[in-house]
Amino acid sequence: MSLFTGIATYYRQFRPGIPADVAEVLDRAAPARPGGGRRLLDVGTGTGLVAEALLGRFDDIIALDNDADMLAAAESALRPKLPAASRLSLVESTAEDFIPPSDWQAELVTVCRAFHWLDQANVLNLLDRQVAQDGVVAIFGDNSFWAAGSDWKEAVRDVVKSFLGEERRAGSGTFQHHNRPYSEIMEESPFNQVEEVRVPVERTWNADSILGYLYSTSFAAPHLFGDRLKEFEAAVKGRLADFSDDDTFLEDNEFLIRLGRRGRDAG
Template identity: 50%
Template structure:
């Protein structure tokens, strides 16, 4: 089951990008080399790769949804110059193997780690990561989990149309497992650092609708012939929260960077 089927065009247009502060943090965390290699897992339309283009020149983007890779191609190719090399691969993160000898210095999992078989993925990653390489796991709060009043109102509209339980495409969303930091500490990448990056965003109601259609819990096909009714209901629910047509969101990214411990740390 692909929980993001039919969402890729909305994902590219309406999902917020990665803040510059996170791109700088990841640049500083990862080892330097030439060529400097980035592997982005669950790349979607390439938002993470796009943010990291100033810092990496040999880029691999992996996603399990072909439509996402089409959007990534359209977003990233025009932004590349002759110093960049980009490869896109249709694969599950847990099954992916790069070409022989290709070792990433940074592996990014942005807004995707909860979808993975995490121990299996990290075991596979340990087979090909550069010795000093860093894996970064990061996400902000989705509209489903946000505590802002207008976002709660939008979630209630989704629940009115699709039911109280959070959807994941045509199925139900599974509860989270152990904290990500614990999962990383139990892997080969047990030296973990946590950073919180605050972000403020402004939305129009039409952008909120587009964002909802980019999610697994409100994918367009889930509404069938009720899409117009859904969009009208979201508009009605959010209008009173707007200030001159704008909705303000305060959110945070939690960024975990993990690497193998050094010999000194391992003793």
Template identity: 50%
Template sequence: MNTFTGTSSYRRFRPGIPAALAAHLAQETPAGSPLRLLDVGTGPGLVAQALAPYFDEVIAVDSDQTMCAEAEAALRPALSAGQRLHVQHTLAEDFMPPAGWHPHLVTCGRVFHWLDQPRLLNRLNEYIAPDGVLAVFSDRSLWTADSAWQHTARTVVQQFLGEQRHAGDDVFGPPGQPYEDALRASAFHEVTTATIPVRREWRIDEVLGYLYSTSFAAPHLFGERQEAFEAALTDSLAPFIEGGFLVEDNAFTVLTARRPCVRGR
């Protein structure tokens, strides 16, 4: 079973990336014509959608066929005249671009943990543009965030599913080496770090939708207890509502990696 089986609410409830992050990544991208983006593990296309206005050609890849269909449906209608898009169903580690197609920016948003990192990095070194940039970035998920209401929501999930974090029908693996170490061990070992803050407001139904979009709280994991879980979560979060919303202060940690002695524009 795919880790994200049953997470059909992914696009509706997963937050996209803020405009400030898209602008930061665009600024880090070297000049090129046509300017090319490869979005790895695109899911429903949230990262590609935010970055598409900056690029002439976009390729988005994902290992889940349903996610690819959602990305295609969202991205295709928003293309400007002359822009090119290709959404491909494949493992990121197996992807090879068309002959002569060299991305200037490769993005891994909230997905690097799930990948065979050495294999992906070796493959990228085969085809990324000579001065191309790899960007690995993520914000804190509800499981790892530390506000009072998010801690409470995580506790309710654990009451129903157990203390260990799920990854679909399995459990979440132990943390691997820090992303920066993985990058520094690759050809892309010139690494810089940036932090992009973001504030979000959630309704309780949106928190539920978000949880159901994750691998650790997918709907099928609750079985016949799903209705009881929803009631417990609603009751537990109600005291934290401010002005009709649950307020979240989060931040994206952004690692941009290049081959040595190559600078962006």
């Protein structure tokens, strides 16, 4: 069972999208091609948030995920917006098992909010055959609510812990933390020239959107609460009321983008 089984609707509606400033960084990082023709491989696409932000900037997009429900949500969201001259392929596969079409290489590979689920070194080595020689691998994401960063998010996390335990859940198991910085892992891969770019983002939430976000995660998916779901919702709303009189919660966050390119001696 996928860690995200049954939560695609929450993911599509409540996960924050990719800001225009982040899309611009990704677009500029990828090499240009005379007359267009750039290819994008989006790994762990989920409901297609990254591909959606980059529509019109890449002519041939392959977006892969191992969750069929997520891909169905991506199809519904992306296909109507796809420019006439662009191609979009949604592929049900893990990054570890994916085999691109013959002679297909990407100018840009994106891995957003998903690198922690991957066999990281293995995937980076596999991408060596899937990325154009001057192509770029972008591993990026913003901070999860689990990382807190504000009083109200810490309070929400404490409520989750009171229902599900101190350890961060990952479906039926617990989340396995990676202690090494992603940039360090990339520096040991074929994409060992790593540049970090930080893009700040401000968001405004309310209690319902916060709950929707929580239900889009592997650590607070609705099924984890069993018959206590309504009790959990009431507890979250009760704690949030301590921090706002008008159901408004401000968040300062940032995307950390790691851009990996091959060194001069690579290939």
